Amino acid sequence: MSSAAAYGSICFGQRGFPKGGAKSSKARKLHVRDTAASAPQSLSFAKIKAQMPEKTVRIGVLGASGYTGSEIVRLLANHPYFGITLMTADRKAGQSIGSVFPHLATQHLPDMIAVNDADDFSNVDAVFCCLPHGTTQEIIKALPKGLKIVDLSADFRLRDINEYEKWYGQPHRAAELQKEAVYGLTEIYRSEIQDARLVANPGCYPTSIQLPLAPLIKANLIEIKNIIIDAKSGVSGAGRGAKEANLYTEIAEGIHSYGVTGHRHVPEIEQGLSEAANSGVIVSFTPHLMPMSRGMQSTIYVELAPGVSVEDLHQHLGIFYENEEFVVLLKEKEVPHTRHVRGSNYCIMNVFPDRIPGRAKIISVIDNLVKGASGQALQNLNLMMGIPENTGLGYMPLFP
Ligand SMILES: NC(=O)C1=CN([C@@H]2O[C@H](COP(=O)(O)OP(=O)(O)OC[C@H]3O[C@@H](n4cnc5c(N)ncnc54)[C@H](OP(=O)(O)O)[C@@H]3O)[C@@H](O)[C@H]2O)C=CC1
Ligand SMILES: CC(=O)N[C@@H](CCC(=O)OP(=O)(O)O)C(=O)O
Known part of the structure; x- marks a missing residue:
């Protein structure tokens, strides 16, 4: 089934989408920044709105039946320019988003189709790829070259394909594409992201860890040795697929560490921190699974520079x-809580003294599905399309 057919009666073209599909997206790109590395928008929003009619950019969500894919659908419900024209699923192919996710039943969207049946991208300008790592390289390689792509999986995050093979246990299947992929930690790589075609969206743990550490390392304020990271994730970090280890009975009323001697996010964290240090950084990283559906905290122990x-x-x-x-x-002494970022794109952090002289503790929290995945992915695509980076991301945290 083509995406056009799947889309049925709702047609963004009626609202004035320029001819030429994906190819035209570059021409439409609105350069909203004066300087590449400057922080978010001071531009005239009214001017952009006038140039870009509602729901102009047609979005494909590959893996819409998963947690990050459905989070993209939720965020895009309030996005003025991005409208979904294509969604895929694997086991749930053929179903509507509302039947798979009743909380999204109000969204009038095309039924999800199998990735293999998604061969017509003429109605798509940009894609969020929300598929398991290991499946993504070949799928992205087969997409039309004109599409902008944000890949939420780990398949394009490691610049060294040998590292990918070592940590992911399989050969890299798109080495050429890896060269053009830009790592999508927005606040750090903004200038590269805005010109990218393919963005490798960071993992949730690496986001919560690099946001505080990268600037401190770059400014030589902390030692690059003896960095110890104790991180905790909600269960949605493991995806929606049924797994025995993620049953309520296995998760509730307790916590446990996993990947203790080597988690696949280690090379991603070390890649970013080494780049900030301009020298090899090795970290001690221990993730934990928490009995909560969303949320992530990284507590990081560092040594201060002399x-x-x-x-x-x-x-x-x-x-x-x-x-x-x-x-x-946060202000000094205030403690970040995961419940204060729930459902939002915020990363909240703070720094504390350690009782051990010369050391400090850093606490950083995010919602793993938003700043740790779909929110940051949307932030990146906004940038890539030249629209205000915060568009569609105005959700305040859900509390209590
Ligand atoms: N969850 C999180 O907090 C984060 C996840 N990520 C990454 O984002 C990606 C998506 O994660 P998440 O949404 O949690 O995963 P889910 O398991 O919840 O969803 C996976 C999606 O991919 C589809 N799918 C599964 N296998 C295949 C296949 N072989 N071919 C095509 N489609 C397939 C599933 O379809 P169906 O349901 O129909 O079987 C589903 O739509 C992963 O790479 C993950 O590591 C990144 C940061 C954070
Ligand atoms: C709780 C849980 O299982 N979390 C996942 C990380 C989620 C994530 O960011 O995964 P990607 O790197 O694949 O995008 C894990 O530890 O593997």
Whole structure:
């Protein structure tokens, strides 16, 4: 079934989508930044709105029946320019989004089709690829070259394909594409992302860890040795597929560590931190599974560089993220909680003194499905399409 047929009676073309499909997206790109690395938008939103009619950009969501795919659907429900024209599923192919996710039943969208049947992308300008790692390289390789793609899987995150093979236990199947992939940690790689065609959206743990550490390492404020990361994730981080280890009885009323001696996010974290340090960084990383559906906390223990104080770390992060909408540094002594970012694209962080002299603790929290996945993916596609980076991401955290 073609995406046009699947889309049925709702047609963005009626609202003035320019001819030429994906190819035209570059021409339509609205350059909203004065400088590549500057922080979010000071542009005239009215001007952009006038140039870009509602729901102009046609979006494909590959893996819409999963947790990150459905989170994209939820976020796009309030996006003024991005409208979904194609959705895929595997086991759930042929079903409507409302039958698979009743909380999205109000969304009038095409039924989900199998990825193999999605051969007509003439009605698609950009794709969110929300599929399991290991499946994505060949699928993305087969997509039309004009499409903008944000891949939420790990398949294009590691620049060294040998590292990918080592940690993911299979050969990289799109080495050429890997060269053009841009790592999508928005606040750090913004200038590269806005010109990218293929963005590798970061993992949830690496997002919560690199956002506080990368600026501190780059400014030589902390030592690059002895970085210890204790991280905790909600169960939705493992996806919606039924697994015995994720049954209520296996998760509730307790926590446990996993990947203790080597989790596949280690090379991704070390890649980003090594780039910030301009030298090899090795971290001690232990993830834990928590009895909650969403949320992630990373508690990071670091050694201060000689002559540096905890106040210096706080001040530097404050300046670095001063103009960033989605990264919030709390006032001294205030403790970040996962429940204060739930459902939102925020990363909340703070720095604390350690009782051991010369050391500090950093706490960073995100919603793994939003800033850790679909929210950041949307932030990136907004950038790639040249529209305000925060478009469709105005959700305040859901509390209590
Ligand atoms: N969950 C999270 O917090 C985060 C996840 N990610 C990454 O995002 C990606 C998606 O994760 P998530 O949404 O949690 O996963 P889910 O397991 O919830 O969803 C996976 C989706 O992919 C489809 N699918 C599964 N296997 C195949 C296949 N062989 N071919 C085509 N489609 C397939 C599924 O279809 P169906 O349901 O019909 O079987 C479903 O739509 C993964 O790579 C994950 O690692 C990244 C950051 C955070
Ligand atoms: C709780 C849980 O299982 N979390 C996942 C990480 C989720 C994520 O970010 O996965 P990707 O790197 O594939 O995108 C894990 O530990 O493998």
